[in-house]
Amino acid sequence: xxAPGQINPASAVTVNSDGLYDLNNFNxxxxxxxxxxxxxxxxxxxxxxTGALIIDDGALDVQTSGGSVTANGLVTMxxxxxxxxxxxxxxxxxxxxxxxxxxxxxxxTGAGTVNEASTTRTFTVTHGATASAAxxxxxxxxxxxxxxxxxxxxxxxxxxxxxAVQEAYPDTTTVxxxxxxxxxxxxTQIITLTxxxxxxxxxxxxxxxxxxx
Numbered sequence: 001x002x003a004p005g006q007i008n009p010a011s012a013v014t015v016n017s018d019g020l021y022d023l024n025n026f027n028x029x030x031x032x033x034x035x036x037x038x039x040x041x042x043x044x045x046x047x048x049x050t051g052a053l054i055i056d057d058g059a060l061d062v063q064t065s066g067g068s069v070t071a072n073g074l075v076t077m078x079x080x081x082x083x084x085x086x087x088x089x090x091x092x093x094x095x096x097x098x099x100x101x102x103x104x105x106x107x108x109t110g111a112g113t114v115n116e117a118s119t120t121r122t123f124t125v126t127h128g129a130t131a132s133a134a135x136x137x138x139x140x141x142x143x144x145x146x147x148x149x150x151x152x153x154x155x156x157x158x159x160x161x162x163x164a165v166q167e168a169y170p171d172t173t174t175v176x177x178x179x180x181x182x183x184x185x186x187x188t189q190i191i192t193l194t195x196x197x198x199x200x201x202x203x204x205x206x207x208x209x210x211x212x213x
Contacts (some may be wrong), residue, residue: 001026005172006028008029013034013101014035015034015038015040015127016038017036022041022043023041025043025064027048028046030049030050030164031051032053033047034054035060040058040059041060041061042062042064042088043063044064044066045067046069048072050073051072052073055078055081056080058156059083061085062089063088065085065088067085067089068088075095077096077097077098077099078099079100080103081110084113084114085087087112090112091141095121095124096122097125099128100126100131100138101131104131106208107140108143109142110142110143112143114144114145115146116147116148116169118150119155120151120152120171122171123155123161124157125138125157125158127158127160137162138160139159140162140164142164144168146168147168150170150171151170153173153174154174155173156177156178158177160178161179161181162180163180163181
């Protein structure tokens with residue numbers, strides 16, 4: 001974009017294969033954003049998506065400190081990645097739905113943060129129909145999730161959420177359905193199983209390539 005607000009904020013933006021949607025360090029508001037195997041990047045700009053944010057094997061990159069994406073609508077990931085550089089932020093003002101696919105797990109990565117603010121969000125995670133059996137985790141989070149006092153995270157869906165970082169939200173991770181894998185962390189993560197189904201609702205602990213249910 002050559003200047004802030006170049007696109008009408010009531011517009012639905014779609015980034016298709018090999019496309020690049022570059023905020024070029026400017027601020028922009030979109031009614032919805034769909035990334036179909038392309039890339040959207042912010043620089044130091046702030047992108048606000050008032051409706052649905054859909055990532056279908058694409059990449060959403062906050063690649064500079066001070067850059068941010070604010071997702072006011074539901075975030076849906078089918079494979080693909082959200083990449084947060086140090087000092088970059090995803091303000092998650094709604095829930096997230098993620099599934100693996102033929103390319104592998106959906107990924108939230110980087111040294112930046114996912115900010116839940118004052119509300120516990122629900123992550124619904126499933127194993128996609130096209131995903132390989134070798135894809136053991138369906139959503140891998142290695143970016144720190146933060147939240148205000150009393151905020152936690154609720155996991156539902158039959159897929160596996162892999163937590164590969166020490167989260168910073170202060171309350172409990174509640175598993176209503178499926179599997180949560182907790183990789184070796186430097187501190188304690190409190191996880192609660194709600195109405196667990198034997199063999200399907202569980203926590204897997206992973207350390208140095210070894211895991212135990």
